[in-house]
Amino acid sequence: MPATVPLGILDLVPIPSGSTAAEALRSTVDLARQAEQFGYARYWFAEHHLNPGVAGSSPAVVVALTASATTSIRIGSGAVQLGHRTALSTVEEFGLLDAAFPGRIDLGLGRSAGGPPQRPAGEPARAHTTENGLRIPEPFSFAHLRGHPRVLLQQRLLHLPGAESEEYSGQVADVLALLRGEYRSPEGVEAHAVPGEGAEVEVWVLGSSAGVSAETAGAGGLRFAANYHVSPANVLAAASAYREAFKPSAGPGGLDRPHLSVSADVVVAPTDAEARELAAGYGPWVHSIRTAEGAIPFPSPAEARELVRGWSATDHKLVADRVETQFAGSPATVADQLERLRDATGADELLITTITHDHADRVRSYRLLAGEWARRGYLGR
Numbered sequence: 001m002p003a004t005v006p007l008g009i010l011d012l013v014p015i016p017s018g019s020t021a022a023e024a025l026r027s028t029v030d031l032a033r034q035a036e037q038f039g040y041a042r043y044w045f046a047e048h049h050l051n052p053g054v055a056g057s058s059p060a061v062v063v064a065l066t067a068s069a070t071t072s073i074r075i076g077s078g079a080v081q082l083g084h085r086t087a088l089s090t091v092e093e094f095g096l097l098d099a100a101f102p103g104r105i106d107l108g109l110g111r112s113a114g115g116p117p118q119r120p121a122g123e124p125a126r127a128h129t130t131e132n133g134l135r136i137p138e139p140f141s142f143a144h145l146r147g148h149p150r151v152l153l154q155q156r157l158l159h160l161p162g163a164e165s166e167e168y169s170g171q172v173a174d175v176l177a178l179l180r181g182e183y184r185s186p187e188g189v190e191a192h193a194v195p196g197e198g199a200e201v202e203v204w205v206l207g208s209s210a211g212v213s214a215e216t217a218g219a220g221g222l223r224f225a226a227n228y229h230v231s232p233a234n235v236l237a238a239a240s241a242y243r244e245a246f247k248p249s250a251g252p253g254g255l256d257r258p259h260l261s262v263s264a265d266v267v268v269a270p271t272d273a274e275a276r277e278l279a280a281g282y283g284p285w286v287h288s289i290r291t292a293e294g295a296i297p298f299p300s301p302a303e304a305r306e307l308v309r310g311w312s313a314t315d316h317k318l319v320a321d322r323v324e325t326q327f328a329g330s331p332a333t334v335a336d337q338l339e340r341l342r343d344a345t346g347a348d349e350l351l352i353t354t355i356t357h358d359h360a361d362r363v364r365s366y367r368l369l370a371g372e373w374a375r376r377g378y379l380g381r
Contacts, residue, residue, distance in 0.1 A: 005342055005378045007370065008042030009035055010078050010229075010263055010353040013056035017297040017357065021055040025065065027359045032066040034363055036073040038370035039379045043070075044078030044108060044351065050154050051295035053285065060093040067101040076106025078225065078351070079206040083112030083165045084158040087174035088193060095196025108204040108225065109175065111168050111213060112158075130236075134337075134344040137321035139233040142290075150292040169216040172205065176220065179203070204261070209234040210241035218245025221255050228341060229265040229353055232325040239345045261349040264341055265326045267356060268365040268372075272329040278356045278365075279328040280304040285355070286319040287311075300357040331372035338373075 011031070015024045032043050043066060045059040056062055059077035067075040080090055094107045127138040145151055159165075177183040181197045184190055204223040207213025208231035217224035218241070226238040239260055248256045265282070269275035280301040287307075288296040299307060308315075327337040338350055352369065356362045373379045 003377070005347065005373075006041035006349045007039075007373055007379065008044060008074075008261065008349060008351045009040050009366065010044050010046060010351050011056065011062075012046045012048060012054045012295075012353070012355070013062060014295075014355045015053045015055055015297045016359075017053075017299050017303055019297065024055045025062070027362075028062065029066055029069045030359070031363055031366070032070050032073065032075070035366055035370075036070045038367050039374060040073060040366070040370060041349070042074045042076065042106060042351070044076050044106065046078050047081045047110070047112075048295070049158060050150070051289075053288075053295040053297040060097065063097055063105065064100070067097065067104060072104075074104050074106050074202070075101070076202070076204075077108045078106075079108035079110030079204070081110050081112030082168060082171045084155075084163075086166075087171050087178060088191070091175055091178040091193045091196035091199070094201050095193060095199045098199035098201050099195045103200050105199075105201045106204060107175075107201040108206050109172055110206045112165075130340070130344045132340050132343050134340040135232070135325050136236065137233050137324055140231070140321045145290075145292055148292045150294070168212050169219070172216050172220060172222075176203065207238055207242075210237035214238045214241040215245045218242045218258070219247055221247050221249025223255065223259045223261070225261040225263065225351060226345065227263050228325065228345075229263045229322075232321055235262060235345060239347075243346075259348050260346065261351050262341060262345045262347040263351040263353060264338060265322070266334055266338075266352050266354050266365065266369065267326070267328040268331055268334050268354075268368045269361070270330060270368070272333055275328040275330065275334075275365075277301050278361050279326060281357055282326055282355070283316075283319045283323050284308060286322045287315060290318050298355050298357055331368045334369060335372045335376060 011028055013024050013028050015021055035043055045056050045062045047059050048054045049057055059080055063075050094105060097105045128136050178193045178196055179199055204225055205213055205217035206225045208227040224242045226235050228235040243258050246258045267275045267279040269278055281299040281304040284304050284307040285298055327334045354362055354365045
């Protein structure tokens with residue numbers, strides 16, 4: 001294991017109940033400033049659409065806002081969704097960001113409008129615990145969302161009429177070729193992205209399973225971020241598939257050895273009991289996503305208790321894998337759980353996502369975790 005295991009932040013720009021998107025953006029900028037002082041290495045933004053409780057619909061825009069408010073922390077996307085955009089538009093956007101904030105921009109690439117994560121062949125379909133105590137839940141099935149009207153509506157609104165998503169690994173290859181100034185069309189015509197060509201962005205691929213994302217990252221010799229917080233059942237298989245596919249590469253984002261980040265959903269407070277109270281809204285929030293309602297404004301603990309009061313066994317099962325793998329507790333409790341995640345996956349970095357109803361609790365959670373991680377000698381940039 002490396003002497004240091006940097007911590008990064010994944011921010012969805014959540015909107016708490018009773019708040020607004022404008023207030024959520026101000027809170028994000030404030031958190032980014034403080035995270036830089038706490039010693040976090042990266043600050044990434046996810047891309048989500050048609051969610052009443054999430055304001056992070058355009059990573060490039062919020063990257064620009066937070067990069068302008070900070071000085072040293074790396075800022076990036078986690079991830080730009082290539083399923084409804086082109087390689088050129090992505091390279092030009094992040095080329096502009098690199099021109100404005102040179103040497104600080106991460107370009108995380110993800111798929112969108114793809115199929116739900118599938119259980120890899122040979123992967124146990126039952127919940128289990130690794131030898132070091134990391135919880136791997138039963139795989140979650142997204143089959144109930146196939147063909148859901150809201151899912152279909154989102155796909156329709158994100159795509160121009162008649163447009164079809166390109167093959168993902170080909171899109172990633174086009175992104176890299178444009179960054180390197182090596183792009184050629186099938187007819188041999190050159191294309192040069194300005195800004196973008198030669199940008200010093202750090203390229204990552206994000207994925208939730210042992211499928212095309214892990215294979216694309218490995219085959220391209222790129223950095224890979226695996227989602228334990230979104231798809232905890234698949235994290236070990238995803239990490240393994242990435243390493244098995246890895247081939248050293250040169251150029252933007254190229255590596256001579258695998259480099260893995262793993263995400264975790266975390267809430268830290270002075271005591272385990274207080275952390276669990278602050279995390280009470282997580283179940284109803286995940287429930288709203290998995291019913292295609294769209295992420296609701298994040299509820300307060302009292303609101304969360306009312307929301308779950310009438311839940312059936314089916315409702316609880318819908319969110320069980322996410323709730324049971326959320327790390328909520330004191331700094332020592334959560335750091336112990338993160339150590340297990342690091343050791344089980346061999347992660348080089350950890351990516352932390354925290355949502356609480358009150359902004360001050362969220363900032364405190366990140367501060368307490370960074371302090372404990374530094375005390376253990378892991379925090380580094």
